[in-house]
Amino acid sequence: MTPSITSQSLRLSSSFSIAALQPHTFSKIPLPKSHLRVSRQAPLFKPISAVQSNVLLPDASKTATFQPSNAPHLTAVNTEAMEVDRATEVELKENGSRSKRRTKIVCTIGPRTCGFDELEALAVGGMNVARINMCHGTHEWNRKVIEHVRRLNEERGFAIAIMMDTQGSEIHMGDLGGATSSKAEDGEIWTFTVRSFGSNCPERTISVNYDGFAEDIKVGDELLVDGGMVRFVVTEKIGPDVICCCTDPGLLLPRANLTFWRNGSLVQEHNAMLPTISSKDWLDIDYGIAEGVDFIAVSFVKSAEVIKHLKSYIASRSPASNIAVIAKIESIDSLKNLNEIILASDGAMVARGDLGAQVPLEQVPSIQEKIVQLCRQLNKPVIVASQLLESMIEYPIPTRAEVADVSEVVRQQADALMLSGESAMGQFPDKALAVLRSVSLRIEKWCREGKQHATFEPPPISSSVSAGIPGEICNGAAKIVTSVFELSANKLKASALFVYTKTGQMASLLSRSRPDCPIFAFAPTSSVRRRLNLQWGLVPFCLNFSDDMESNLNQTFSLLKARGLIKSGDLIIVVSDMLQSIQVINVP
């Protein structure tokens, strides 16, 4: 006789072989296997009413804008509340938890979106990470943005992380004497110079920030502004001045990036010696540490050493901080050292803007795919950035080609998409965000239905990353998710994976397996919660949990049921840092 089972605990011994966890193994419970200890227990949970007195509903002020339709009237007493924001709540409820968006969204904040109301609109629209670019804005300006985001998190339960992006020592033009732009016409003669002018810049003269400029460049070289938006050829050198003729006319924007090309190759002379982290960057990094940003994205990384150096600097400056370092892959030199760079970092960004100015454009898509796959192998989150919806800076709808580009990133299962000018200074930041959201949802659904992604099997974890037993447990849990369980004659698929994780590592490993259902990640601090918000498929919550999994689960179920985010009968797969086991639980 099969007893009626509300919970099953599948405990894996440390010698457990993950090959035993093929989905069919779990087609029916119970399924005793010699290598798999299945303990059939009395229901793990007290009836829900028995734990109600232990539950505190989130502060009403945090839920002011949300009306739970079926929240029972629980009496508040004890434990820390679990913060849930409106955007997550809506996304989880809209089509059921399995349809929750998995791909995360980073929005660059600029003049168009720096106010509290605009930031709130982005938060409600699904922004997971706010990026501030230290190429622009004063510390004071950026501090306001950080304060607004923090207020949204505190008052509305969001988990928006702050990413600070360094300027790096790229070669760029001056600020055009304060003009918003300047037009270069075909055949016009312009002077590029290391001299600086303040506000009285002579006509058709551009100052360049890099002292070695006139030595590095030769007559006949091509000078590309913003990767080729405007193009010049060098005709003459006179001391510090480089005289150029415009061959591709266009609009010059303040501080635009400059690259020089000789015989079809990028010129790398003294400029290759520029430090990745300039003295200005170090000051900005000190500022970021003091402000408690969640991520520092390092521009123009060339080698792993600079990442290691920055990480030890952060550790010595602020031992308690949890700042993650993201390597921006946008320099031609980084491509030779990709493996070591990504391994040394806490994540990577495919910065296609500058990358496309350093390698031929037709190479960018394959480099993108390679980096996305490598990051998955090395268990590091990856962001794909730049020009995803460039036309939406000016227009309310994207081009079909842009939609196809975003779709490809989603299909590659990158962790996050990034908006740059679209959200920083475009006309339609909220619409651009909505396009990323709806394309992600649609393509993710299509991939799940048709299994359009290359393979379900995650790429083998690199031997340079030791994921050990937690890694095997997470892979196993991700596979179980695709099984159909028969419980009391009902066929059930898992609604969610739950992971209780102190550092976030176990949640990352689960995310890496790209399972078929969302991952509710419970972390004890809001900084771990924010950091996890960058990663694919994770729905991070802040929860003050204990080592007693039974009480953790009781508490979590009560809180989530009260918010209508799970319901009795849902099947949940549970893993944690504390137990080397996978539990399959039918929500009481």
Ligand SMILES: Nc1ncnc2c1ncn2[C@@H]1O[C@H](COP(=O)(O)OP(=O)(O)OP(=O)(O)O)[C@@H](O)[C@H]1O
């Ligand atoms: N804080 C800001 N203040 C003013 N303008 C901004 C700000 N942040 C971004 N912008 C505008 O938005 C555009 C795109 O922003 P973004 O920061 O993504 O630039 P990027 O050139 O793609 O990045 P990077 O400089 O790291 O290569 C910028 O060129 C700039 O015009």
Ligand SMILES: CC(=O)C(=O)O
């Ligand atoms: C984002 C960025 O830095 C780039 O695309 O160049």
Ligand SMILES: [K+]
């Ligand atoms: K930057």
Ligand SMILES: [Mg+2]
């Ligand atoms: Mg860049």
